[in-house]
Amino acid sequence: MNYHIGEFSKKVELSIDTLRYYEKIGLIHPERDDINRRIYCERDISWLNFIFRLKATNMPIKQIQYYSKLRYMGDITLKERLKLLEKQMNRLHIQKNNIEENILHLERKIGIYKEKIKKQEVNK
Template sequence: MSYSIGEFSQLVGLSADTLRYYEKENLIYPNRDKNNRRVYTDEDKSWLLFILRLKETAMPIKQIKTYARLRYEGDKTSQERMHLLLEHRKFMLEQRRTLDENIDHLNRKIANYQKQLNERQGIQS
């Protein structure tokens, strides 16, 4: 299936301006029709949703651009792309570990406050 920029914009939930920006930054390369209008495909949708997922995971735009360039170069870059994803996963796991430690710390603080409040209520009863 093919989509105009307006249709594609609605489909992926991004403005046409954002799609043009992504194209300018060499993240996406939509096809063009005979009138030089952008034509997007379901493959473009899958790719763009992956880019958005990478952004959600805090992958720096510079790395996303590198990954995009390698993707458009083809299968010969599979090893390099896998390496980028492995490194990013390592970063994400470290972030998760840090987040889990911080949540544990907050839980201990909350438990202390709850204990204090419960003790005060016991005294006031």
């Protein structure tokens, strides 16, 4: 199914201005009809959902732009796109490890405080 920008904007819950901005910075490349209106399709929805996912992983916008450029160049860029995703995956694993370490530290500190409070209440 094809959509013009207004319909597509509602479907993906992005403003028309945001869609135009994404196009301007090279994240999306909608087709054009014979009178130069933007035409979006289901493939564009999938691509935007992937962009949202990359943004959710805190991938820098410059890297998302570069990934997008590679994607539109076709399958000859698969190795390079894979490398970008693996780099981002490594960043996420580092963040995850840091979060897990912080959780453990806070859990220990909370345990210490609970124990001290318990001792205070027993000594009253």
